[in-house]
Amino acid sequence: MHPFTYTRVDDVDAAVAAVTTDAVARAVQVPEDAAFIAGGTTQLDLMRDGVWSPGTLVDISRLPLADVEVEDGDGDDGTVLVVGAAVTMADLARHAAVAGLDVLRDSLLLAASPQLRAMATIGGNVLQRTRCRYFRDPTVSQCNKREPGSGCAAVEGTARMHAVLGVDAGCIALHASDLAVALVALDARVRLHGPDGVRTLPVADLHVRADDDPARDNVLTPGELVTHLEIPVPDARTGYLKVRDRASYEFALTSAAVVARVEDGVLAHVAIGLGGVGSVPWRATRAEEVLRGRPASLALFEEAAAAELADAFTLPGTDFKPELARRTLVRQLRDVTEVTA
Numbered sequence: 586m587h588p589f590t591y592t593r594v595d596d597v598d599a600a601v602a603a604v605t606t607d608a609v610a611r612a613v614q615v616p617e618d619a620a621f622i623a624g625g626t627t628q629l630d631l632m633r634d635g636v637w638s639p640g641t642l643v644d645i646s647r648l649p650l651a652d653v654e655v656e657d658g659d660g661d662d663g664t665v666l667v668v669g670a671a672v673t674m675a676d677l678a679r680h681a682a683v684a685g686l687d688v689l690r691d692s693l694l695l696a697a698s699p700q701l702r703a704m705a706t707i708g709g710n711v712l713q714r715t716r717c718r719y720f721r722d723p724t725v726s727q728c729n730k731r732e733p734g735s736g737c738a739a740v741e742g743t744a745r746m747h748a749v750l751g752v753d754a755g756c757i758a759l760h761a762s763d764l765a766v767a768l769v770a771l772d773a774r775v776r777l778h779g780p781d782g783v784r785t786l787p788v789a790d791l792h793v794r795a796d797d798d799p800a801r802d803n804v805l806t807p808g809e810l811v812t813h814l815e816i817p818v819p820d821a822r823t824g825y826l827k828v829r830d831r832a833s834y835e836f837a838l839t840s841a842a843v844v845a846r847v848e849d850g851v852l853a854h855v856a857i858g859l860g861g862v863g864s865v866p867w868r869a870t871r872a873e874e875v876l877r878g879r880p881a882s883l884a885l886f887e888e889a890a891a892a893e894l895a896d897a898f899t900l901p902g903t904d905f906k907p908e909l910a911r912r913t914l915v916r917q918l919r920d921v922t923e924v925t926a
């Protein structure tokens with residue numbers, strides 16, 4: 586591991602002032618960067634592996650951002666959970682306000698391990714770097730994420746845990762957060778605090794697709810800190826299904842977050858996030874368009890899932906994914922709506 590300076594900050598303005606480059610958004614390594622560290626479960630691995638060695642680590646784990654508040658929403662929102670970025674995955678999963686919100690709770694509890702969930706924060710979770718083994722191995726020289734223009738070793742290598750949506754032959758790195766998949770289906774927002782003030786973005790607009798720019802993970806500007814997540818509690822049933830190679834402590838091969846309300850047999854509300862398939866937490870807008878306002882049926886669910894995966898970019902290692910993703914989505918739509926025919 587390269588030498589680095591460690592500094593701990595106690596207030597948000599000091600944190601923002603301490604990071605002056607876009608290191609958190611950019612995957613390219615520049616040693617003089619300063620970067621935030623929260624639980625450290627991604628950041629320290631990257632530093633140990635020599636993938637990303639910022640010159641300064643700014644510890645944000647003691648910032649006063651560890652509360653979960655239940656607030657009345659504006660406009661279309663009913664209740665909104667306002668969750669501090671330093672809340673751990675474990676604390677959010679067992680919070681009383683999350684007990685009835687299955688999609689959120691299960692996206693947290695089906696991720697990582699109890700030890701990791703006790704350390705890992707929700708801010709760090711949505712900003713975690715890809716698990717692409719070629720990105721995480723600095724001895725591999727072809728990686729457009731680390732070295733723009735160098736190529737993509739994954740395209741010719743073992744590509745099982747890789748993406749098929751929002752990718753092309755330049756980069757097939759997968760976005761790995763389960764929580765972010767649930768958040769896009771919940772129309773959640775992220776509150777950012779930067780040198781120019783505070784702004785709020787839909788989580789669906791936070792990440793950058795690999796086929797747009799593999800070297801950028803997200804749209805954060807220099808010094809911008811995620812301070813909170815705003816999660817509207819929907820008037821709908823919800824669920825999260827994660828399919829993986831083993832039953833615990835494993836990333837998703839595919840997953841589906843579904844938020845749906847059926848009225849008189851018709852899908853009055855539907856919002857879908859897909860995991861394990863996208864270079865970003867994938868909002869399944871094509872499937873939603875097929876479903877919205879139509880009578881719920883298994884045939885309709887099949888049509889919607891097929892529409893979403895129609896343009897998947899597959900390689901020999903990932904060619905099983907569109908079919909698995911279709912089945913995952915259909916099953917979760919069926920389970921959440923309780924429609925069986």
Ligand SMILES: Cc1cc2nc3c(=O)[nH]c(=O)nc-3n(C[C@H](O)[C@H](O)[C@H](O)COP(=O)(O)OP(=O)(O)OC[C@H]3O[C@@H](n4cnc5c(N)ncnc54)[C@H](O)[C@@H]3O)c2cc1C
Nearest residue numbers: 623624625626627628696697705706708709710762763811
């Ligand atoms: C073995 C293993 C298995 C895992 N399995 C899963 C899984 O199944 N599903 C899943 O979703 N995740 C999984 N993870 C990922 C894990 O959930 C993340 O590592 C964790 O959530 C990151 O949170 P952290 O607080 O430790 O972030 P850190 O490692 O401290 O930070 C991660 C990144 O976010 C930046 N950052 C952190 N907080 C902020 C903030 N508030 N504002 C701006 N930037 C910030 C940091 O600079 C860094 O770039 C796994 C991890 C491991 C090691």
